[in-house]
Amino acid sequence: MSELIHKQQxxxxxxxxxxxIDDGSHQTAIPGLFFSRYSHAIGPSHGVHNTSLCIVAQGKxxxxxxxxxxxxxxxxxxITSVNLPITGQVMEASPxxxxxxxxxxxxxxxxxEVLRNSDIATVSKEKTERAMYVNRINSSMVDAVIRLVRLLDSPEDIPVIAPLFIKEILYRVLQGQHGGMLKQAVVQGSSTYRIRxxxxxxxxxxxxxxxxxxxxxxxxxxxxxxYRHFKEVTAMSPIQFQKQIRLQEARRLLLSESTDAADVSFRVGYESPSQFSREYSRMFGFPxxxxxxxxRVKA
Structure with missing residues (x-):
């Protein structure tokens, strides 16, 4: 990491x-912007990652x-360009x-809007890429992100200025090595658009x-x-994708409601509670x- 990026981070x-102040994910006053803080390594956690940019300022x-x-x-x-079921884990953190x-x-x-107002090259509608990637960060992107988050100190400026900084951040992403993946997801008629x-x-x-x-x-x-395009975009088959969504929703229902596993298995689409239990255990590590x-004990 260069000295400039180190200071920016x-x-x-x-x-x-x-x-x-507290551990967890926190929504900010800027629409679409969330901060996360964890004092200990945590995970694995499961969820659906939507179209977004994620940056680590400290930790891994x-x-x-x-x-x-x-x-x-x-x-x-x-960067993630479409909704994807993922498992996440904070690897480095301490008080x-x-x-x-x-x-x-x-x-x-x-x-x-950024694509319409820029000269960024279009991409082939038939080209399909994975809808998630990690890329090397540069000082221009971090600078734009810092200017965006500084607006939290002057909330009256957020409605007018935040959209401008977000456009700049998007422009930097689209110019990046894998920017075509993000373009694919919004170009009507492209393979990725149809898979989305x-x-x-x-x-x-x-x-x-x-x-x-x-x-x-x-x-x-x-x-x-x-089948080929779906797997290229999501790294899984449609059935595997649906299974992850079902099991994540089942876990949410079990945590939020006083109900039994058999009832939840039927609600999320399983015909066999025993199959549900096996696949749940395989994904989350426990029945x-x-x-x-x-x-609940952890909470």
Whole structure:
């Protein structure tokens, strides 16, 4: 890491620490901007990662997408272009040097606006890339991020100035080595755009059964082409994707409601409680009831 970026990350860490007294994820006054602070290594945690930029100012984190591992630290940034079920873990953190990071969510309209107002080259509609990547950070991007987060000290400026800084950050990302991946997700008619629609369909209908032919028709692709593009974007098959969404929702229901595992298994779309229990244990490491008891004790 260059001396300039090191100093920038120190300033960014100071601002995040100022606005995160307690451990956890904290929504800021800037729409779409979240700060995270953790005093101990934690994980694994499960969730759906949406279109966003993630930066670590202090510490280290890893993300698992299916069987692929993405590690990032203050020298890197992580970009996700579509909604993806992931497993995350904070790897380096202590009370003296807590993990400090941020997440900036983007809308597809914001990305399209930057593309319309710039001379960034278009990409082939048929090219498909993984919808998550880690790239080396540069001082121009960190500088834009710092100017954005400084606005928290002058909230009256946020409505007018924050959108301008967010456009600049997006511009830097789109100019980066893997910027084409982000473009693909918003270019209507591209393979990634069509897979993005299917991803939303699966998330919204996670408890329904479907056949590959039905999803391929929705994507206006042949079955082999659809299957190949879906796996290229998400690193998993449509069935594996749906399974992760189902199990994450099952865990949420078990934590938030007083209900039994069999009832939840049917609600999220399983026909067999025993199959549900096996797949739940495989994903989370414990059978449903044992897992929920463990999580409640931790809380």
């Amino acid at each position: 120190e300033e960014l860490a100071e601002i995040i620490e100022q606005y995160t 984190k890893e993300i698992w997408l299916a069987q692929e591992r993405y590690e990032y630290s203050p020298t890197d940034y992580l 003296e040097i807590p993990y400090l990071g941020l997440k900036l969510e983007f809308t597809h309209d914001q990305i399209l 629609d299917i991803i939303e369909h699966i998330i919204n209908h996670y408890n329904s059964s479907f056949r590959s032919e039905e999803l391929a028709n929705l994507a206006n692709m042949s079955v082999p082409s659809f 449903p009831i044992e897992d929920i008891k463990r999580l």
